[in-house]
Amino acid sequence: MSSTPPSDMKSSKFLHSFWQVNRSLMRYxxxxxxxxxxxxxxxxxxxxxxxxxxxxxxxxxxxxxxxxxxxxxxxxxxxxxxxxxxxxxxxxxxxxxxxxxxxxxxxxxxxxxxKGSFHQTIDSAIDTLSEKQFEDLLSTLHHIAEFLENETIIKENSQND
Amino acid sequence: MSSTPPSDMKSSKFLHSFWQVNRSLMRYxxxxxxxxxxxxxxxxxxxxxxxxxxxxxxxxxxxxxxxxxxxxxxxxxxxxxxxxxxxxxxxxxxxxxxxxxxxxxxxxxxxxxxKGSFHQTIDSAIDTLSEKQFEDLLSTLHHIAEFLENETIIKENSQND
DNA sequence: ATTGGATAGTTCATTTACGAACAGTCCTTG
DNA sequence: CAAGGACTGTTCGTAAATGAACTATCCAAT
The missing domain is CATH 1.10.10.10 (Winged helix-like DNA-binding domain superfamily/Winged helix DNA-binding domain)
Structure with a gap:
């Protein structure tokens, strides 16, 4: 029992939650x-x-x-x-x-x-996390970010951004 | 030492990492x-x-x-x-x-x-996480998502979406 | 049987961010 | 000191996603 689930299943779960957070943030x-x-x-x-x-x-x-x-x-x-x-x-x-x-x-x-501004809201959201939860979240996000930046996409020294 | 940092500092760190991941995902x-x-x-x-x-x-x-x-x-x-x-x-x-x-x-x-498609890339990104890291990430994201959805924004039973 | 309201999807005008080409400034090197 | 190249920021046309208003269908209540 409790064998590791296939990674495309995990990905889609992750994406679902991630987009959900993203949508809320964007709305705010x-x-x-x-x-x-x-x-x-x-x-x-x-x-x-x-x-x-x-x-x-x-x-x-x-x-x-x-x-x-x-x-x-x-x-x-x-x-x-x-x-x-x-x-x-x-x-x-x-x-x-x-x-x-x-x-x-x-x-x-x-x-x-x-009251209810983006900053206020996101601050209170973060405050509901424990110190450890927050640190873990940050480091995992950072980890994913780095992985994605280093992957295939040739950062074709874009003249934009 | 090691007192809890102010929450607006934490928020902006979180946002920075979050948007960074978001940008990469969007690019892919x-x-x-x-x-x-x-x-x-x-x-x-x-x-x-x-x-x-x-x-x-x-x-x-x-x-x-x-x-x-x-x-x-x-x-x-x-x-x-x-x-x-x-x-x-x-x-x-x-x-x-x-x-x-x-x-x-x-x-x-x-x-x-x-090769190098969005699915492939995100799958391999997720695979670099430990089982525990993944579970924690998912549950924290889920937690934040729920918090944000329940906050102030009156979901004015929008006719769209 | 009719009417009012709810539900599912479409149309259209608008907004928004973006990429590509460009203009101005600076710095190197012969 | 002229010329080529790198760097910073702007302009402009385009594409993509959205909200608001609309059409069509269904259902409930009288």
């Missing part, structure tokens, strides 16, 4: 973002920049790992709406220095405290 | 799908129907949990391309009975064995 991000008139990339960008005082667009891209075009458009929208200040870096005019405007800083604080 | 699904001239919803539908001999569109929707419109369009494409046979259910003409055509069954087998 989308909700919180659109309540504040932001697209998802815009929301991600804003929340990532905020904890640092300033940041280049390049650094932001390395963290968020989204296509350059997507990021560029997101940033542009944020600048237009005056959440974000953007200016070429002093001694390398190719790069863009990004920092929140005062308005942007206010928005960030508001969102962070907003 | 997209690659495998488009190599076979399928959209992602089409790929998902095909792979879900295949193990059952037949299935109603409603049942499929309950499993995949994607918006009705997305599913409907995916199915329609599969029928057009003759991967899938579709006909109204005998004694409830609102529902649609779906089953693979012979051509579709061949495609399914081909994809399942395809």
């Amino acid at each position: 991000v989308h909700k919180t973002a659109s309540e504040n008139d932001l697209s998802i990339p815009q929301y991600s960008a804003l929340m990532t920049i905020a904890p640092h005082k300033e940041m280049t667009q390049k650094e932001l891209g390395e963290i968020l790992q989204m296509p350059k075009s997507t990021l560029s458009q997101a940033i542009d929208g944020l600048v237009q709406a005056d959440w974000l200040h953007r200016q070429p870096v002093q001694d390398n005019r190719r790069e863009m220095q990004l920092m929140l405007t005062e308005k942007g800083a206010v928005l960030f604080k508001k969102v962070k405290l907003q | 699904v997209h690659k495998t799908a488009s190599e076979n001239d399928l959209s992602i919803p089409q790929y998902s539908a095909l792979m879900t129907i295949a193990p059952h001999k037949e299935m109603t569109q409603k049942e499929l929707g309950e499993i995949l949990q994607m918006p009705k419109s997305t599913l409907s369009q995916a199915i329609d494409g599969l029928v057009q391309a003759d991967w899938l046979h579709r006909q109204p259910v005998q004694d409830n003409r609102r529902e649609m009975q779906l089953m693979l055509t012979e051509k579709g069954a061949v495609l399914f087998k081909k994809v399942k064995l395809q």
Whole structure:
């Protein structure tokens, strides 16, 4: 009894749970973002920049790992709406220095405290896990991520992202 | 020493790993799908129907949990391309009975064995986990999924999905 | 037998993120 | 110091998934 189940069975169970979590997360991000008139990339960008005082667009891209075009458009929208200040870096005019405007800083604080916001929700979800559960989850996810990144797909030094 | 880290720190670590896995998975699904001239919803539908001999569109929707419109369009494409046979259910003409055509069954087998396909890759990723790691991962994901589903978002008995 | 509501699926317009090509800046090397 | 190549970011056309409104069918209640 209790022989190891076939791996395609395990995979599909994993995928099912994984997509389910993903769907919920997406729903929440989308909700919180659109309540504040932001697209998802815009929301991600804003929340990532905020904890640092300033940041280049390049650094932001390395963290968020989204296509350059997507990021560029997101940033542009944020600048237009005056959440974000953007200016070429002093001694390398190719790069863009990004920092929140005062308005942007206010928005960030508001969102962070907003009842039922993405951040609040995900924080409380994580809080229901034991320390050990959390560590295990993180390390397993990390393990899978690494495995997948190293697999076949030739990271054809893509000009995007 | 070793006091519990603040939960928003933990959340962002979790999210980072989670999105990273998600990005990889998406890349693989997209690659495998488009190599076979399928959209992602089409790929998902095909792979879900295949193990059952037949299935109603409603049942499929309950499993995949994607918006009705997305599913409907995916199915329609599969029928057009003759991967899938579709006909109204005998004694409830609102529902649609779906089953693979012979051509579709061949495609399914081909994809399942395809070197570097999504299925192959995710299977081998899962195989690198110990039995315990896998069980823990699954149960934690499941736990988070349930938590998120039960949270605030009023599932305003959406007419979609 | 009729009507109102629920259920299953489709249509269509819109949004969104994306890839590919491009433009500007910087750095090396002859 | 000119030219080629690498790097950062932008523009633009396209494809994909979605929500809202709709059609068709079924069922329950009067």
